[in-house]
Amino acid sequence: MATERLDDVRARLRQDALARGINPRDVDLLLADLLSLSLASLYARGEIELDPARIDAYLQRRYTGEPLQYIRGHTEFYSRDFLVDDRVLIPRPETELIVETAIERAPRGARVIDIGTGSGCIAISIECERTDLRVTGIDRSFDALAVAETNRKRLDSRVSLAASDLFESISGTFDLIVSNPPYVPRAEYEQLATEVRVHEPRMALTPGPQGTEVIERLLDQAHARLAADGLVIMEVGYGQEDAIREIAETKRYAVDAFLPDLAGIPRVVVLSAHGW
Numbered sequence: 001m002a003t004e005r006l007d008d009v010r011a012r013l014r015q016d017a018l019a020r021g022i023n024p025r026d027v028d029l030l031l032a033d034l035l036s037l038s039l040a041s042l043y044a045r046g047e048i049e050l051d052p053a054r055i056d057a058y059l060q061r062r063y064t065g066e067p068l069q070y071i072r073g074h075t076e077f078y079s080r081d082f083l084v085d086d087r088v089l090i091p092r093p094e095t096e097l098i099v100e101t102a103i104e105r106a107p108r109g110a111r112v113i114d115i116g117t118g119s120g121c122i123a124i125s126i127e128c129e130r131t132d133l134r135v136t137g138i139d140r141s142f143d144a145l146a147v148a149e150t151n152r153k154r155l156d157s158r159v160s161l162a163a164s165d166l167f168e169s170i171s172g173t174f175d176l177i178v179s180n181p182p183y184v185p186r187a188e189y190e191q192l193a194t195e196v197r198v199h200e201p202r203m204a205l206t207p208g209p210q211g212t213e214v215i216e217r218l219l220d221q222a223h224a225r226l227a228a229d230g231l232v233i234m235e236v237g238y239g240q241e242d243a244i245r246e247i248a249e250t251k252r253y254a255v256d257a258f259l260p261d262l263a264g265i266p267r268v269v270v271l272s273a274h275g276w
């Protein structure tokens, strides 16, 4: 086994990554994982000797388009570490807005359901932040639910998880219905970066030609599932604001707010059942 100094390996691989259009920070994160070091220790301990073959294997996966989060096997969401692999969508930073809104708006002891829980990132974050809430996460993908269950145990959360196509296998009513549903229109999905299209689950991203198919079914079913004064807090896609307003109003919801993400894009809609 030929070893090399960490500093030298790092400099060479960062340069190589840059030349291939990959963020050199990915090299640092993968090296840190491999050596079980924090980033700060990685930068401070350049004299360590390592076998570059191991990091090369990771980087080959990265260079063929596999997302960094799947190679690392975990990612951060709302300041917690979630296990992820290709059975679930990689949690996105903009989705944290759902969590923030839900924990601000949920009355004490409220019943909350997360529709399309994937890795469990929304449901588990809400429950860990507000342990007074009774939170359920559902998904129609058994594969995704297995990942959510692992995250539930690791993060010591009391979320209940269930397999269901929207509300079909679920009973009862909820004070908050939260969701990051699949919303990418089919044609747009076909144009997504290979990294997303080839590696992330299709069912998590696109519901059909319009992009609003799951949202429409969800809002139809939510009528019977929202408690009095209940709210739907849902992420929508770039450019979908007008379409969602129209769908929601047609289905007799009041649009309480359209909240922008950090890029200023209307990202999370808050709907209420007032006026039914």
Ligand SMILES: C[S@@+](CC[C@H](N)C(=O)[O-])C[C@H]1O[C@@H](n2cnc3c(N)ncnc32)[C@H](O)[C@@H]1O
Residues within 6 Å of the ligand: 088, 089, 090, 091, 092, 095, 115, 116, 117, 118, 119, 120, 121, 122, 138, 139, 140, 141, 144, 164, 165, 166, 180, 181, 182, 183, 203, 204, 205, 214
């Ligand atoms: C955009 S992903 C969101 C995952 C996770 N909540 C997040 O924000 O990272 C959508 C999720 O909805 C699930 N899903 C799609 N259609 C569904 C349906 N009809 N009923 C329940 N879950 C569904 C997918 O399996 C996927 O896990």
